[in-house]
Amino acid sequence: MSTRYLSIAITGAGGAGVISCGELLLRAWAREGGRGLLRKAYGPQIRGGESAALLKLTADERYTAASRYDAVVALDWDNFTRFEDEIVLDADSWVLCDEAQALPPAVVAAGARVVDVPFDELAAACHPEGRVNMLALGVLGRLLGLPATTLAELAGQKLAGKPRDYRDAATACIELGAARDIACQLPVPPMGNKGAWYLSGNQAAGLGALEAGIRFVAAYPITPASDVLEWMAGGLERVGGQLVQAEDELAAINMTIGAAFGGVPAFTATSGPGLALMTESIGLAVASETPVTILNVMRGGPSTGIPTKSEQSDLNIALHGLHGDAPHLVLAPLDIADCVFTTGWAVQLAQRLQTAAIVLSDQFIGQSTAIVSEPRRCAPFAATPAQDPGEEGAYLRYRLTGSGVSALVTPGDAGHRFTADGLEHNEKGTPSSRQSDHQRQLAKRQDKLTAFDFGGDWAQIDGDGPVALVSFGSSAAAVTEAANQLAESGVATRVISLRLLAPLQTAALAAALEGCSRVFVVEQNHGGQLFHYLRGQLDFGQPVHSYALAGPVPLSPENIAQAVATVIAEATRS
């Protein structure tokens, strides 16, 4: 184990308040200068299903999912079996639960040490409105060395809108839990790193979009993207923007295009099924050269798939889902904090290049909350020097220029009226089915992406070893951790985490891979979508291996490291 961390799972029936318990604990931990991640796992039911707050308290900000759990706090064991793949226990694990309730077979089999905490009984005896999750919060606070006063203060803030009785009950339960002597020792990581931010990837993406200038959002609710929209609804109101809850994703993307045509930077957020519905109109944005940004918070697919859990399986549709030749931008944030930068960058690129940008986040980083150092932001947007639309009446909206980007005016601008069109058109915008117009406009729309200098942010590159580990988006953290573990066993790696997937920076990627004897492409999907994409774009001179594993359980650094080590060992032997 290269990094010491403390992992705690709080489980219970949906609605029992385990997520609130986890959030309050992480907030208090943040106050004390700790670092950590809260992953939320739920089933599809809102009430009565399973729910788990998966905490990982760390000494650094490398936020992968925990591969095993030091402690499980089970408010009840309802539906715990559904988490058996995710909450792995062993003989070193502690289980805090009401011993009167029968232990699930998996917990017994793991040989975990059980500590009796009769949550229901204690909470009921403590206060008529006593809740087990607040009692658990007090117990866990004590184990972590967090002041009960901080926990009670944070709980009070969270319950500010509730009756007085609820807040009193919460305080009483927290204090009772904090006073309880629990025979259990947890490896608490060091704290003292103040000045942090506390946010989810979905909030970070929303912030990045607003800071980059987004002032219009139209969207249709979908898990796990709705919380981006809920945050943006409040945010837009304050910055003077508008959010429309559309009747479906077809309306959402087209309203977004309409607002963008009006010159207001516009954005939508969705998840796989919604992205599928939007693809026709994303092609319209490409053809009409209307800048829009689409955040796709990926979940398990295809079809309805696994709505509440993570996967990276929408890479293919994001890259190739549009009909016709429709070059556009595809980006992926590498972690929760990076959702701010990458989403903001996507907005800026879409505006600058007058095209559609798809941002591939996922449920893991989108709905997890983390304590992070102040996130990197996009540099203030240097708008393209306003291009002269020319004399009144002589304006060519789709003029062929050296850069492929033409002067864009918006309604209200005197004397440069034009009709934007999804039909192929000539430079003026008049519909045309002539081969010459089609070929010129296709080349223009491609050239503006190809010719643009995207700078150094297309990827994050760590290390210069001969074994390359290439991934995209949220897999970066697991891959980086795997690289650390490989380093401990003497395998030097080069981690290339792609942030810009389209247009793929092939020359830069080839240069980054120079001197590598072997390449591993790591991703969280079944088909090896990134692997096949890269093989189609790049002439690899060295063996390329695919490590593709579908969700919903997050990629495990240990398993990645082991798979890489095995391939290398076999190659050395033969």
Next chain:
Amino acid sequence: MTDAIRLKAKDYKSEVKPIWCPGCGHFSVHNAITKAMAALGIDKDRTVLVSGIGCSSRLPAYVDSYGFHGVHGRGLAIAQGLKVARPDLTVLALGGDGDGFSIGGNHFIHACRRNVDITYIAMDNEVYGMTKGQASPTTPMDWDHSKLTPHGPGVRPFKPAALALASGAPWIARGYSGNPNQIAKLIAEAVEFPGFSFLHVMSQCITFCPEQTDWKAIVTESEAPPLADADEAAKQFLHEDGFQTGLLYREQRATWPPPGATAAEEGAPGKLAAAFRV
């Protein structure tokens, strides 16, 4: 217009020549739109015509204003997004019966319900003209001229006015391509109406439905004031023959979004970011 020169209808036409068949009803609507624009003295630079796909959806390119020719069925969504983002603009959405009531049907009913201040002109010829003559959602049940439905569509046609009323549209009118002056008058009223105004124009397709030339004999022009009572209107729209033209229904209803919703708070982006600090 900032200058004093009064533009004529022809000044609002672009130099792009329509692709419509000779005798197409859409020429009338095109004339009526430009006539209404001239009557209102509308600012070309602050007007946007948005459409979907179909013969009638080609219209924005033929008007000298800003325009957006989108994808099939989604003109209303583009138009609403534009108007919400840019309330200072005059926005008209245009399209045909297939575009508006079939592939775009969901947007139509929700646009009626949402009541964004735009004008929607549906040019209804009861047929898909651009794809060469298939039945649309307003085609009579027994219309058997399409190879796709050789025995007629066999399903009851939509009644667009009834659909609009049930969905909450506050302004509903009907026009006929044989009476462009009336259409022009209705468009001018629609543009000035504060809210979603739905103008259903029976616009004949001479190529695929030559029998529609018979409409001329049955169309009536209503002189009566518009209904304001939804019960009464519902009864009329469900039982009428659909050939009565004029402004049929009008009520005042709050538009969306509510006015003044977009005032920015001082230093808001910074405050939003600061809220994430521990």
